[in-house]
Amino acid sequence: MTVKVIAFVTVKPGHEDAFVEAARVCVAASRAEPGVLHYELWREAEGERRFVFNELYADEAAVQAHMASDHFKAFGRAARDLAAARPEIIATQPVDVAG
Numbered sequence: 120m121t122v123k124v125i126a127f128v129t130v131k132p133g134h135e136d137a138f139v140e141a142a143r144v145c146v147a148a149s150r151a152e153p154g155v156l157h158y159e160l161w162r163e164a165e166g167e168r169r170f171v172f173n174e175l176y177a178d179e180a181a182v183q184a185h186m187a188s189d190h191f192k193a194f195g196r197a198a199r200d201l202a203a204a205r206p207e208i209i210a211t212q213p214v215d216v217a218g
Contacts, residue, residue: 120178120179121175121176121177121178121212122181122182122212123210123212124172124182124210125171125173125174125211126171126209128170128171129169129202129203130168130203131202132168135168137201138198138201139160141194141197141198141201144193144194145190145193146158146159146160148190149191152181154176154181155174155175155176155177155181156175156176157174157175159172159174161173
């Protein structure tokens with residue numbers, strides 16, 4: 120079953136560009152992972168300090184593989200110094216409303 124992950128990260132003032140640069144490597148590597156169906160970084164339109172990761176995985180195993188990857192761990196270390204608070208992470212599963 121597919122898994123959708125949405126992660127909200129608020130970045131410290133003045134650290135937005137550094138966060139984007141750190142995320143760039145993680146996003147590119149994540150898109151190449153088996154089981155990653157979709158992986159994007161968005162920036163909130165107002166306020167400009169909150170970023171949103173929009174991720175879609177083939178299954179829970181793909182989520183776990185992503186979280187264990189070297190590029191994800193490296194990004195996590197970099198983001199710790201740039202984030203204003205711990206990220207808010209929401210994992211969801213599809214709901215079949217058509218059937």
